[in-house]
Amino acid sequence: MATSQDDQNSNVSAADAEKLSQALFSQIAELELSPGPFLKTRILAHQKEIDSKKIRIAWWKKSAIGAFSLAILFAFSSLFLNFKYEALVNQTMAIRIDTKAVGKDLGKVAYVRIELPDGVNFQSKSYPDLAKLNSLTLAWNASQSIDKIPILIRSFQGGTKEVNVSFLDNNSRLLSSEKIHIRFKTEASSKKGII
Amino acid sequence: MTKSNKFSEQEQALLIATIDNLMNGDTAAQGTLVELTQNRLYRFSLYLCGNRELAQDLCQDAYIKVFRSISTLKDPAAFMGWLFRIAKNVFLDRCDSQGRQQVGFKEDLAKSLEAELKEEDLDLAIGVRRVLETLEPEDRLLILSVDLEGLSYSEAAELIGVSEMAVRSRLHRLRDELIKKFKK
Numbered sequence: 486m487a488t489s490q491d492d493q494n495s496n497v498s499a500a501d502a503e504k505l506s507q508a509l510f511s512q513i514a515e516l517e518l519s520p521g522p523f524l525k526t527r528i529l530a531h532q533k534e535i536d537s538k539k540i541r542i543a544w545w546k547k548s549a550i551g552a553f554s555l556a557i558l559f560a561f562s563s564l565f566l567n568f569k570y571e572a573l574v575n576q577t578m579a580i581r582i583d584t585k586a587v588g589k590d591l592g593k594v595a596y597v598r599i600e601l602p603d604g605v606n607f608q609s610k611s612y613p614d615l616a617k618l619n620s621l622t623l624a625w626n627a628s629q630s631i632d633k634i635p636i637l638i639r640s641f642q643g644g645t646k647e648v649n650v651s652f653l654d655n656n657s658r659l660l661s662s663e664k665i666h667i668r669f670k671t672e673a674s675s676k677k678g679i680i
Numbered sequence: 681m682t683k684s685n686k687f688s689e690q691e692q693a694l695l696i697a698t699i700d701n702l703m704n705g706d707t708a709a710q711g712t713l714v715e716l717t718q719n720r721l722y723r724f725s726l727y728l729c730g731n732r733e734l735a736q737d738l739c740q741d742a743y744i745k746v747f748r749s750i751s752t753l754k755d756p757a758a759f760m761g762w763l764f765r766i767a768k769n770v771f772l773d774r775c776d777s778q779g780r781q782q783v784g785f786k787e788d789l790a791k792s793l794e795a796e797l798k799e800e801d802l803d804l805a806i807g808v809r810r811v812l813e814t815l816e817p818e819d820r821l822l823i824l825s826v827d828l829e830g831l832s833y834s835e836a837a838e839l840i841g842v843s844e845m846a847v848r849s850r851l852h853r854l855r856d857e858l859i860k861k862f863k864k
Contacts (some may be wrong), residue, residue, distance in 0.1 A: 502855035503827075509862065510827040513727070513808055516801045520722035524736055525714045528743045532710060535744065 570667040574643050577608045580665060582634040584625075587652045590660040597634060598622045600649040604642035605669075625652075640669040686830050691716065692757070699756040702747075710747055717763060720829060725767055727812055727824050738774075742767040761835040768821055768839060775817055811861045815854070822847065823854045 572578040587594055600620040601607065607615040615621065623634070640646060648665040687695060695716050701709035718739060725735035725742075745766050753762055812820050818840060825831045825839050826847075833851075837844045 499852045499855075502852060502859060505859050506823070506827045506855040509808065509858075510824075512804055514723070514828060516805055517798070518719070518723050518726065518805075520718050520736060520739060524718055524722065524739060525711060527736075528714055528740050529711055531740060532744060532747055536707075 570665070572640070572667060572669055574640055574669050574671050577637050577639045578667075580636050580638060580648065580667070582636065582650050582663070582665075584632050584634065584652070586663050587661045590652070590654075593654045593660055594625050594652045595655040596622050596653040596657065597625050598651040598653060599636060600651075601638065602646045602648070605638055605640045605646050605648070608637040608639050622653075640667075643669050643671045645669075687760075695759060696756045699750070699753065699759055702750050703753070703756075710743075713746070714743055717760065720760065721763060721767060724764060724824055724829055725771070727809065727828065728767075728771055728817070728820055730809055730813055734774075738767055738770050741770045745770070758835070760829070761831055761839060764825055764829060764831070765839050771821075772817065807862060811858055814861065815857075819850070819854050822850060823858065826851060827855070 570578065570580055582597065582599070584591060584594070584597075598620060599622075601618075603619075607618060607621060609615045638648070646667050646669060648667065650663045650665065651659055652661045652663075654660055695713075698709045698712045698716060702713060721739050721742065722735055725738040726732065729735055729738060742763065746763060753759065812824075815823070822836060822840055826833065826836045831839065833844050833847050836851075837847045840847065842850075
């Protein structure tokens with residue numbers, strides 16, 4: 486058992502203590518001490534697991550955001566795409582273009598241009614050649630008291646189609662435009678209630 | 681890789697290049713980084729906690745933190761000090777959550793080391809471990825970082841979170857205590 490007197494005698498200077506301690510630890514540092522052959526594999530495997538977990542979480546986050554965006558989009562489209570018309574494929578139907586939509590510029594309207602999407606044709610017994618046209622421009626007399634223009638069309642394809650109507654002035658400048666969405670159902674899908 | 685407490689110039693250059701690669705998102709560099717530094721980190725952790733299994737766990741947790749926050753390392757040349765600081769934080773977190781008495785130094789010292797060391801080295805390693813066991817974790821950390829791993833006083837001050845003057849004074853006391861106990 487060392488006494489306090491011994492302790493005092495054995496006290497060494499800071500420099501000597503540093504040398505002795507470093508000498509001791511340098512011997513320790515030289516010892517063959519290794520973490521074993523599997524530490525690296527274990528660490529990398531754990532890291533890989535963390536990475537794949539992160540990827541999975543990111544994928545779920547993206548999917549959730551995507552699904553949410555789709556839901557919002559669907560809600561908005563149902564809100565704004567109000568279908569005025571539904572019709573069967575290969576059957577002639579009448580649509581009416583409402584000129585009141587032009588508002589205060591109605592007096593300036595000189596032409597009304599109607600553009601049909603692919604797969605939809607104009608129908609007219611008097612002018613069968615109209616069926617070959619994709620768009621039609623009608624001269625318009627603002628003094629006429631007609632506020633709705635009837636048009637006959639027929640679709641050869643099912644699905645939602647968009648008819649563009651433009652109201653133009655004397656210089657063919659656009660005053661107003663309107664999009665008319667029409668659902669064309671095949672007979673089979675209409676029976677099943679599928680559009 | 682290296683056994684001593686310093687890297688050779690070649691090893692240091694390779695370490696810096698590996699860290700650069702890792703910072704640029706090269707995940708293959710993770711393996712190289714572990715290979716280069718695991719011996720030193722394991723030895724540091726083993727003498728710090730005194731338990732082989734726990735030392736391996738500390739290494740694993742420290743490397744995972746390194747991979748996650750490598751972009752925050754300002755000076756790749758100071759990587760080892762940063763790595764030891766992370767290992768220290770992992771160790772002290774365990775001390776806080778499990779209680780200092782329970783962390784490490786539970787297993788039979790000889791059993792822990794005899795599988796790895798030659799018989800003639802065993803006494804020295806166990807002797808040092810027994811002395812380290814008597815020190816407070818922060819004191820153990822200080823003496824290991826400077827005298828075993830060769831960190832400078834300023835690096836050790838940063839590691840422990842005290843001034844360089846405080847490091848010098850604490851080290852003087854610790855070295856004195858260590859030598860006396862080791863002689864006994």
